[in-house]
Ligand SMILES: [Zn+2]
């Protein structure tokens with residue numbers, strides 16, 4: 222048995238999302254983060270993408286713990302999937318665990334999972350590893366980096382960070398601890414690569430406040446404030462401004478509800494009494510005294526904002542003269558979906574303010590730019606440098622940046638599945654383990670898993686066939702032309718009757734959808750697919766691949 226330390230990234234090195242790293246010393250393994258990735262548009266019917274954990278399953282008995290750096294989905298989203306395969310304790314800060322709790326509860330995993338709260342600055346031991354969480358600043362609260370003391374040396378993992386010198390929650394970035402570690406000697410630094418291609422420094426979270434204040438002052442009617450539900454700093458600023466400008470706040474959507482609850486419980490937001498109202502009270506309050514805090518900045522078809530945009534939300538009604546502010550960035554890959562939602566909002570004659578390059582500072586990144594990355598390398602002065610959290614081009618650019626500083630002896634580009642062996646003097650790539658992406662199908666059932674989309678489609682088609690609902694829609698009027706047809710292959714519905722009923726299901730979905738929903742193919746396809754899937758599963762117990770086809774007429 223080798224007495225070297227092994228670093229084995231299982232996700233997040235070569236893509237944004239599904240961060241997961243295993244550290245192994247002899248017969249002991251600890252895992253840092255277990256994230257998911259949101260599926261790209263072509264992954265029709267896939268809910269989420271998580272790392273392949275075959276390596277962890279094979280070494281199940283050696284795993285001591287999963288340590289979480291913070292509560293973003295790309296760091297915690299795969300927990301239900303991991304925990305359904307491995308029963309290991311989870312270590313995280315107070316806020317992170319509070320966030321994770323409801324996720325595990327939803328999957329019925331809460332009772333069987335051991336959760337251990339960690340405190341920044343307080344060291345804890347897991348077998349051969351002694352771990353010190355260090356407070357860092359990010360777009361979310363209660364985030365930590367990890368200094369992991371091992372028999373061969375100290376490994377520093379930054380987690381996600383930017384160096385925010387005026388964090389809204391007043392909790393300062395613990396620069397001192399990094400400097401201290403640097404003095405004592407650090408074997409390897411693993412650092413966040415997200416913004417490696419941006420020069421300078423990332424502005425503080427409070428930097429958005431002046432521009433948002435202006436927008437609040439100029440808004441005449443209702444204000445829809447949209448941001449990620451995990452952006453606790455942003456939510457805090459939005460609530461302060463709503464209070465300042467005499468607006469009551471209705472929180473819309475389940476994830477936003479949950480985030481504000483947790484943040485309020487733990488004192489990260491302190492809305493004055495009476496500021497928050499129930500969504501049912503919206504209609505009793507004049508529009509110029511209202512703010513709706515809502516999710517859906519990335520155009521997610523089922524999000525509260527996307528539904529409000531097509532007038533399909535019970536409480537959130539967009540009216541002419543309302544202002545919709547997307548306090549977020551347009552994430553590459555989501556442009557089409559986001560602009561579709563903005564189109565709908567514009568059609569309702571709302572003013573939409575979003576990151577179009579001319580809207581002022583309405584959003585800041587949570588990740589450090591080049592100077593912050595340099596500062597951290599300078600403080601920690603590692604012997605070996607390993608970039609994490611990014612596509613291949615970010616990792617390789619990060620290597621360039623670190624090499625240029627001449628601090629580290631060696632910069633190493635690792636990808637998912639690589640095994641890096643470290644001792645006091647050397648860092649050598651020593652083989653590979655299984656790594657990859659696993660797609661999890663709709664319905665949230667973690668057992669419904671396959672390695673690869675193509676494989677998944679092939680398997681589903683070969684077992685349960687394929688069902689193509691064909692719908693003709695007049696693009697101009699949004700009217701459905703003719704009766705929906707259904708074509709099947711490999712899925713032989715026993716009776717004609719079933720097929721007729723399925724057609725009715727599709728018709729019903731269309732009837733109950735607004736013209737705008739029908740004009741939005743992303744939304745209408747997803748609705749048809751969901752309804753038809755439910756019907757077929759219920760009446761036949763089978764799960765064919767359902768691919769709605771819209772014929773534009
Ligand atoms: Zn993050």
Ligand SMILES: [Zn+2]
Pocket residue numbers: 240293295296381610
């Ligand atoms: Zn992240």
